[in-house]
Amino acid sequence: MTSPFSDEKPSSAARRIRMTVNGVAVEAVAEPRTTLVDFLRGDLGLGGTHVGCEHGVCGACTILLEGRTVRACLMLAVQADGARLTTIEGLGRDGVLHPIQQAFVDEHGLQCGFCTPGFLLSVHELLEQNPDPSDEEIRDFLGGHLCRCTGYKTILRSVRLAARRLRETKAAVAAHAEASS
Amino acid sequence: MKPPPFAYAAPRSVADATALLRASDGDAKLLAGGQSLLPLLAMRLARPSLLVDLGRIADLDYVREDDGMIAIGAMTTKTAVERSALIRTRQPLLHDATRLIGHPQIRNRGTVGGSMAQADPAAEYPAVAVALGATLRLAGERGERSVDAAAFFPSPFTTALEPSEILTEIRVPMRAAGSGWSVLEIARRHGDFALAGAVVMLGIESGRIASARIVLFGVAPVPVRVSAGEAALLGESPGRPAFEHAAACARDAVSEPLSDPHASAAYRCHLAGVLVGRGLAEAAARAEGSS
Amino acid sequence: MTGGIPKTIADLPTSKARYIGERVPRVEDQMLVSGRAEFIDNATLPGMLHGAILRSPFAHARIVRIDTSRARALPGVFAVVTGEDARATTAPLGTIPDGWGVHCLAVDKARFVGEPVAAVAATSRALAEDALEQIDVEYEPLPAVVDAFEALKPGAPLLLEEKGSNVVLHKQFRWGDVDAAFRDADRVVREKLRWNRLGANPMETFGVIAQWDPSEATLTCRGSYQTQGYMALGISAVLQIPAHKVRVISHPHGGSFGGKGGMRGTCIAAMLSRQADGRPVKWIEDRMEYLVGGAGQAWDRHYEAALALRSDGRFTGLHVTLLDDLGGTPEGAGAISAAKPLASFTGCYTIPVAAYDLTLVLTNKLPTGPYRGMGPPPHNWVLEHLVDTAARELGIDPGEIRRRNFIAKDRFPYEIATGNEYDSGDYEAALDRVLEMSDYRRLREEQAQARAEGRLVGIGLVSTIEPGVFDWNAYAIVGVPMTGVPEGATVSIDLFGKIVVKVGFSLEGQGQYTVAAQLLADYFGVELGDVRVVAQDSLSAPPHFGPGGSRLGVALTGAVLGAAERVKAKLVRAAAHLLQADPGVVVLRDGRLEVPGVPGAEMTVAQVAAVMLTRSDLLPPDLEPSPEATCVWTAPGRTPADADGRAKSYLTAANACHIVRVEIDAETGQVTIDGYWIADDCGVRLNPANVEGMIQGGVAQGVGAALLEEYVYDADGQPLTSTFADYLLPTISDVPIPETAAIVTPSPFTPLGAKGVGEGAMHTTPAAVLCAINDALAPLGVQATETPASPHRLWKLLESARSHAKSNR
Numbered sequence A: 001m002t003s004p005f006s007d008e009k010p011s012s013a014a015r016r017i018r019m020t021v022n023g024v025a026v027e028a029v030a031e032p033r034t035t036l037v038d039f040l041r042g043d044l045g046l047g048g049t050h051v052g053c054e055h056g057v058c059g060a061c062t063i064l065l066e067g068r069t070v071r072a073c074l075m076l077a078v079q080a081d082g083a084r085l086t087t088i089e090g091l092g093r094d095g096v097l098h099p100i101q102q103a104f105v106d107e108h109g110l111q112c113g114f115c116t117p118g119f120l121l122s123v124h125e126l127l128e129q130n131p132d133p134s135d136e137e138i139r140d141f142l143g144g145h146l147c148r149c150t151g152y153k154t155i156l157r158s159v160r161l162a163a164r165r166l167r168e169t170k171a172a173v174a175a176h177a178e179a180s181s
Numbered sequence B: 001m002k003p004p005p006f007a008y009a010a011p012r013s014v015a016d017a018t019a020l021l022r023a024s025d026g027d028a029k030l031l032a033g034g035q036s037l038l039p040l041l042a043m044r045l046a047r048p049s050l051l052v053d054l055g056r057i058a059d060l061d062y063v064r065e066d067d068g069m070i071a072i073g074a075m076t077t078k079t080a081v082e083r084s085a086l087i088r089t090r091q092p093l094l095h096d097a098t099r100l101i102g103h104p105q106i107r108n109r110g111t112v113g114g115s116m117a118q119a120d121p122a123a124e125y126p127a128v129a130v131a132l133g134a135t136l137r138l139a140g141e142r143g144e145r146s147v148d149a150a151a152f153f154p155s156p157f158t159t160a161l162e163p164s165e166i167l168t169e170i171r172v173p174m175r176a177a178g179s180g181w182s183v184l185e186i187a188r189r190h191g192d193f194a195l196a197g198a199v200v201m202l203g204i205e206s207g208r209i210a211s212a213r214i215v216l217f218g219v220a221p222v223p224v225r226v227s228a229g230e231a232a233l234l235g236e237s238p239g240r241p242a243f244e245h246a247a248a249c250a251r252d253a254v255s256e257p258l259s260d261p262h263a264s265a266a267y268r269c270h271l272a273g274v275l276v277g278r279g280l281a282e283a284a285a286r287a288e289g290s291s
Numbered sequence C: 001m002t003g004g005i006p007k008t009i010a011d012l013p014t015s016k017a018r019y020i021g022e023r024v025p026r027v028e029d030q031m032l033v034s035g036r037a038e039f040i041d042n043a044t045l046p047g048m049l050h051g052a053i054l055r056s057p058f059a060h061a062r063i064v065r066i067d068t069s070r071a072r073a074l075p076g077v078f079a080v081v082t083g084e085d086a087r088a089t090t091a092p093l094g095t096i097p098d099g100w101g102v103h104c105l106a107v108d109k110a111r112f113v114g115e116p117v118a119a120v121a122a123t124s125r126a127l128a129e130d131a132l133e134q135i136d137v138e139y140e141p142l143p144a145v146v147d148a149f150e151a152l153k154p155g156a157p158l159l160l161e162e163k164g165s166n167v168v169l170h171k172q173f174r175w176g177d178v179d180a181a182f183r184d185a186d187r188v189v190r191e192k193l194r195w196n197r198l199g200a201n202p203m204e205t206f207g208v209i210a211q212w213d214p215s216e217a218t219l220t221c222r223g224s225y226q227t228q229g230y231m232a233l234g235i236s237a238v239l240q241i242p243a244h245k246v247r248v249i250s251h252p253h254g255g256s257f258g259g260k261g262g263m264r265g266t267c268i269a270a271m272l273s274r275q276a277d278g279r280p281v282k283w284i285e286d287r288m289e290y291l292v293g294g295a296g297q298a299w300d301r302h303y304e305a306a307l308a309l310r311s312d313g314r315f316t317g318l319h320v321t322l323l324d325d326l327g328g329t330p331e332g333a334g335a336i337s338a339a340k341p342l343a344s345f346t347g348c349y350t351i352p353v354a355a356y357d358l359t360l361v362l363t364n365k366l367p368t369g370p371y372r373g374m375g376p377p378p379h380n381w382v383l384e385h386l387v388d389t390a391a392r393e394l395g396i397d398p399g400e401i402r403r404r405n406f407i408a409k410d411r412f413p414y415e416i417a418t419g420n421e422y423d424s425g426d427y428e429a430a431l432d433r434v435l436e437m438s439d440y441r442r443l444r445e446e447q448a449q450a451r452a453e454g455r456l457v458g459i460g461l462v463s464t465i466e467p468g469v470f471d472w473n474a475y476a477i478v479g480v481p482m483t484g485v486p487e488g489a490t491v492s493i494d495l496f497g498k499i500v501v502k503v504g505f506s507l508e509g510q511g512q513y514t515v516a517a518q519l520l521a522d523y524f525g526v527e528l529g530d531v532r533v534v535a536q537d538s539l540s541a542p543p544h545f546g547p548g549g550s551r552l553g554v555a556l557t558g559a560v561l562g563a564a565e566r567v568k569a570k571l572v573r574a575a576a577h578l579l580q581a582d583p584g585v586v587v588l589r590d591g592r593l594e595v596p597g598v599p600g601a602e603m604t605v606a607q608v609a610a611v612m613l614t615r616s617d618l619l620p621p622d623l624e625p626s627p628e629a630t631c632v633w634t635a636p637g638r639t640p641a642d643a644d645g646r647a648k649s650y651l652t653a654a655n656a657c658h659i660v661r662v663e664i665d666a667e668t669g670q671v672t673i674d675g676y677w678i679a680d681d682c683g684v685r686l687n688p689a690n691v692e693g694m695i696q697g698g699v700a701q702g703v704g705a706a707l708l709e710e711y712v713y714d715a716d717g718q719p720l721t722s723t724f725a726d727y728l729l730p731t732i733s734d735v736p737i738p739e740t741a742a743i744v745t746p747s748p749f750t751p752l753g754a755k756g757v758g759e760g761a762m763h764t765t766p767a768a769v770l771c772a773i774n775d776a777l778a779p780l781g782v783q784a785t786e787t788p789a790s791p792h793r794l795w796k797l798l799e800s801a802r803s804h805a806k807s808n809r
């Protein structure tokens, strides 16, 4: 990722950074010490990325950086200069839920919903890499996300449902493409 | 929990980075993946005057075969290691160890160099580096130098790095034919730092143990080689009696075991013995399977 | 009021209930999965400052001097407060029992690590934390008392010198002739058990934005409040502002489980806002603050207990001695947790007499507070452990000994020795179901085989009660003087027949808004999406308490249906007038008001509502023309407790029977749960998916309690578990996924027959897992008697068994 503004000269002054968040180019000023999660929430007004621990253990702050999940409390905003990010606000659009979100609704995969955005983004990465994960693979991938409410049963079910629906959609699209070619 | 103020720079080359370190008053810190450093900053346990971000240096992120060794750039993420076909096929111990580190979201950011430089007593990589006889390449004001892993971890959370040096590359040998490996650990939860862990490598020739390496992590301030156990295995036929003896050596190998609310010193030493016993069995099975 | 509230789903004015009783998706979820809920940290007010709190690094220390001048001088700092300000402008915090309160900022001395000592408001949180580092506090460390038994000794360091003792309460209760029961028993089993501190840890910590209005001398507090109206009263008392001048607004919050707290944080934020001339001050508790200084610690308990038996396995008496370590002060209502076990003291069993020797003591640790279950989870473990020990000693199967002692299904309502009344139940049905589901006989056969191979396999079988729908009278023995807990709802119908229901609590995770929508959609024959639930603040909402004590589902059902009945009565009168019929013949059914048997004599709810809202001139003059009504529901028949704490307290008694299979790694002490079966009876399930969620959430927290979670302090009172890397919450890999079954014994006392189930399996899982572990250990002659059963603890037990076996050889 190229960083148009990041300064090679040391400075503790706030600096201008630029990134693409949920497909929209944004530019703002951040102190070096501002974490990415505080920047997203405070400066960009994207409150769906939640803060559960600020020390990297709970997973609530998980976002996608260049398509990969990262913990936004374990990055500085200046490190993301030039990057492409996706937050929960970028998953569904205008009230239309992403199939993963819909699966969590349908399977009661949440209670308080505080951990949920982080889970959803990790599930997104998981299913991109592995469209048909086993329960063990799901557990392995989500082991770094804490949920205090659900006891995880319905989360597991939600992931299975989302995976199935996404596979079915993909198969249907492929069949359609074949039929029309 | 907000970090204290600090200055920040994102140099584009190793030379620029070492120059920044040299020019600073000595409490500058390098920033790699931040998976260890950011929590320390948030808790204000680390208070650098300057953070030098290695993330913009283009040529520290690679895994390649070089001169019969596997060369890994310091800024290579654990996810990249995990996905490297070269590592999976030619040094599967490193692949397996990587999967024990934290969680995918941590591995997506955390780097190989960061884990070595952090030198956490419970971390997998330092023990793996010691077991494999890895070489670490450092860049500093006097140019480059290489340090054996065995000499890189003098005490917990400290390394052989000079204040203005940067770890640039880790070089590990490929797995020898006919050798088996194992890395096992016990943690309170999946993905947690280990209460105890053991890295084991065994070479078996004509039904006899021809080479052995046993390194413990999580039990002592630094990775511990179980030399007595290794020596005792040589020439033995792989099997329970030999492994149990080596496991007993592992239990006794640790002079200053760690102790915390999760595990006492005695428990950690006991676990080290259990893991070495299990690890040897696993390594032997793999060695036999591969030859 | 229960009169007129439908008793069963069939009584609702619909030919077929489409929503209630069904697993409908939750109305809350669209917003939550989109990341759009306004959790408190997402809210911002103009001119808002950010607070940070300086906390004591010592468990016990005199505060000699505080110098805040350097902090005040920092640009961007607008307010700095210390204990002196608290002393000058606030009253001590309320406590249970009364009269042990300290101020929200330590005055003169600090009593636990993490106690607030000073606070700052600045233009950013980072800056406020920078300013904390500029506050100089001179402490004179005092000897700390960390162990509860030490705290009892004469000469122990005193937490509150003026009290002359650390003992907050010491009482002995005898319900019946317990001495005779133990004297006449064929056998008595005894055990000492230790339940270590653990706690709620919702994924969102507490947060508040406090705004003082200097012109009107009013205070508005927005925050993640579990019980806003109740908090408002507390804030009013501490800050000495009349209650009508305090407005508390509860935001959606990320779980609570009783452990949200917030009293100190709110009062400190309010003091900062006042000093900053009314600028709003946000304070978000960070996770480390929560772990060392928040409301997340509960149940630090030392038990000694005995069960008297006949040789046929019948229980004749129970004696429980509890030393409960409340930490630094009784401000967190931890004492309530020692009283609540009275609501189900003798579990599912007919134990005619009982005794409780209760001591509450202070130590230099964080004050304990509520946590899901509020006290019975440890008590249930103690009781179930004794039952298992009895079964083992008598050679009776654990299922069989329980069956012999169950309260039979025809004996309800049943009054237990401690005075509470269980509404209904069929404990044998749940037991039979879970025995069948687990194929229990086969489990035992497999266990015998595993044992023969030297493996440590254990089966836990426990049966517990979850008291539901709390009343304050349950806590009389620790000095709570009140009776009656209200929950109100206001239901209104708009011009288009859509429904709005206003309540006094916000989202917390249990799905109550969905339940309200289900009820009203069926009641008035509309779609689920036609009902909107709106939270009102503490001054505008009808009387309310909110979630807690496994009550809101039941109480809200009462309030919503009560309000719906009143709206219906108005609609019927209006419709009768418009249709020129006698009100006595007009009925509401499937969203229509009609005169049965008279073709054409019908109007829709929307039509009647529209007339009421626009043409009151067409209606009878004595009919209030708004299609709106409020009902405040309170559990019927609650009366103050007698001198021994006996009262009809919790309205419902849900029952669960769990079977767990574990295997202990004999070399490492690690426990694997490899089988789990649950039969649960919480009466009629208003939304089965919600109920299952409560149960499974309780399983997870129960596994945490049994295996992972513990707050550890060193001998000086320093907390050693101050991050999520050390305080271990269960992950997706740690929690089993049980096979579950529902038994339905409707409550005769509640609307629609539902029982409280919000605290769920937390009542059962800790005991079930620990009993399974002890079943595995039984052949070795050792028992786990301390929570959590960590690998380290179990390894030590296994070692002691091995060395014992060696020395006996």
Ligand SMILES: Cc1cc2nc3c(=O)[nH]c(=O)nc-3n(C[C@H](O)[C@H](O)[C@H](O)COP(=O)(O)OP(=O)(O)OC[C@H]3O[C@@H](n4cnc5c(N)ncnc54)[C@H](O)[C@@H]3O)c2cc1C
Pocket (backbone or CB within 6 Å): A055, A056, A057, B029, B030, B031, B032, B033, B034, B035, B036, B037, B038, B054, B074, B075, B100, B101, B102, B103, B106, B109, B110, B111, B112, B113, B114, B115, B117, B118, B120, B122, B123, B124, B125, B161, B165, B166, B167, B168, B191, B192, B193, B194
């Ligand atoms: C929840 C969680 C679980 C974890 N579990 C594990 C685990 O099980 N096992 C494990 O091993 N680790 C674990 N970690 C730590 C993780 O692996 C870190 O990524 C790693 O320790 C540090 O790598 P980093 O790239 O993030 O380094 P950083 O955090 O950026 O840096 C760490 C230290 O190394 C120095 N440094 C970094 N790069 C260099 C360099 N090239 N030259 C010189 N100095 C350098 C830095 O100055 C700093 O002092 C966990 C972390 C978290 C948050």
Ligand code: FES
Pocket (backbone or CB within 6 Å): A050, A051, A052, A053, A054, A055, A056, A057, A058, A059, A060, A061, A062, A071, A072, A073, A074
């Ligand atoms: S807030 Fe980032 S991991 Fe918890």
Ligand code: FES
Pocket (backbone or CB within 6 Å): A109, A110, A111, A112, A113, A114, A115, A116, A146, A147, A148, A149, A150, C203, C254, C255, C509
């Ligand atoms: S739904 Fe509340 S923490 Fe996961």
